Amino acid sequence: MKIINAFRWNEGYVQPCEIRVSDGVITELGHSLSTGEQEEIFDARKTLIVPGFTDVHVHLREPGGEYKETIETGTNAAIRGGFTTICPMPNTKPVPDSKEKLEELNSRIRERANCEVLPYVSITKEQQGEELTDMKALKEAGAFAFTDDGVGVQSAAQMKQAMKQAAQLHMPVVAHCEDNSLAGDGVVHEGEISSRLGLSGIPSSAEAVHIARDVLLAAETGCHYHVCHVSAKESVQVIRNAKQAGVHVTAEVTPHHLILTEKDVTKDDAMFKMNPPLRSEEDKKALIEGLEDGTIDFIATDHAPHSEEEKHTSMKEAPFGITGLETAFPLLYTHFVDTGKWSVGQLIRWMTTKPRAVFSLRRRELEPLHPATFTFIDVGRTEVIDRHTFVSKGKNTPFDGAKVTGIPVCTMIDGTIAWKEWKKK
Incomplete structure (x- = not known):
């Protein structure tokens, strides 16, 4: 052809x-x-024509949440948005926290997926933050990486032990960074908008404190530590300092945190409820600068589908999350390439080459002997x-x-x- x-x-x-x-x-x-x-x-x-996009942070909900999304509908959304490799998080029911559960999930993927799907497994059993999974067995069963995404690992001792084992296995630990004692029952960024709307706020420190803790543990253990959906300027600075100190830390940012801020939340509208929340203009500026200078390595969507019923309620009750697979590239192209802030080459690299390089996936470029993907x-x-x-x-x-x-x-x-x-x- x-x-x-x-x-x-x-x-x-x-x-x-x-x-x-x-x-x-x-x-x-x-x-x-x-x-x-x-x-x-x-x-x-x-x-x-560009290499197919790679998204290392999505939620497919299957098994256990098929009313929100399935492997089939999620991968259909992926290919419609130009993504040919996606990596689903383990917050499913059951959680893929054992060899047997991962093998069952991979069986479903082989039957139902319409693009490449590389599943994460959990750091702790049932993502409860108490008992570590059998990381060696999970790696042998084909795990992509370890994460308790959606739940920050609250115990520093547990995270240190997980990083030790992951380092020995040459596997990444991927973290949703959130200190629950600081985040509390917050639903939006703690600031002007939370006060005006009378909604509980999540401070930036809830994220940055965990990242600061974890980069120290990564330095001690030699683990590859990857930070999910960075949202705060303090987090960017911590990651920048850690990279300059030689710590093996990488990070991602979402399209919505690059484009929107807390000021876009004008009312109690659960379509704007995501975790981490939309933060200030200063935070957004720091995220863009961090991506441009290499502190943040690439873009990931954090595609998080929910039912209409779940999202048509107050932010106080609605689940966190927005969809992203079908809108990511056009939104980023419109806001950054069309406006002359980035070249199309930069955007392509942050959605193709960089995520694959960070996680040591097979290179996909427009070059002979590469897949026609x-x-x-x-x-x-x-x-x-x-x-x-x-x-x-x-x-x-x-x-x-x-x-x-x-x-x-x-x-x-x-x-x-x-x-x-x-x-x-």
Whole structure:
């Protein structure tokens, strides 16, 4: 198969591109390739072709929460958003905290997933923060990494022991950083908006204190420590200092924390309830600077689908979380590339190359011998986000009605079209 009428980002420029694919692998790439006899032609229709996106932080809810999302609907949302590898968190029922449970989950994934799915396993049994899992057995069963995401590991001693074992196994420990004694029953950022709306606040220190604790433990144990969804300027500074000191710490940031702030929360609206919460303009600025200078390594969505009923209530009762797989790239492209703040190459790197490098996943680049796993983006196409059109079961987003450009229109996995939605010409 030969892909024609495509463009790619190469050496700082968008350039015309043709790609030859054989048996799911790139065999040739150039400006203009010859056409073989009876060769299948795939017309990319002047779209930008990039390696399929990787999201190392999603929630698929299956098993136990299928009314919110399933492996099938979640992976369909992924490929619609241009993601070809996703890593689901272990806050399911049951939690994948044993070899047997992980094997059962992987069996479901093989049957139902429409893209690559690499599942996390928990640090502690049932994510209760009390007894460590059998990390060696879980690694042998194919665990991606260890995390109690959704719950910060409250005991420093437990976290130190987990890091020791993970370091011996050459596996990452991935952390939702939150000190429960500081976070309390907060639902939004502790500040001006929480006071005005009469809602309990979560201070930035609840996150930063855990990160500070954990980077010291990572330095002591030699563990690769990864921080989920960084939200506060204090956290960015702690991570920056740790990296400068040679600690093996990496970090991610979400699209919503890069785009929104607490000022976007104008009323008690659970569509804006996520954990960590939207913070101040200063925090957002620090996150952007941290991403740009390498303190924060890449972008992840924290795709967290919930039912309509759950989200149509007060922030005081609603669960934390918003969906992200189907909106991430267009939102980021619109806010940062279209405005000239970032190059499209930077955004592509933070959604493809960097997460794969951090977690030592097989490289995927537009180069010969790499998998023909691509996302095709119509950079001139503009749409209005309509949550009711999501293929995810979760329709919970604060971005409903936002006008965006840079739309993923086709996803190819190993040379096969997984999803396509060309705009009528």
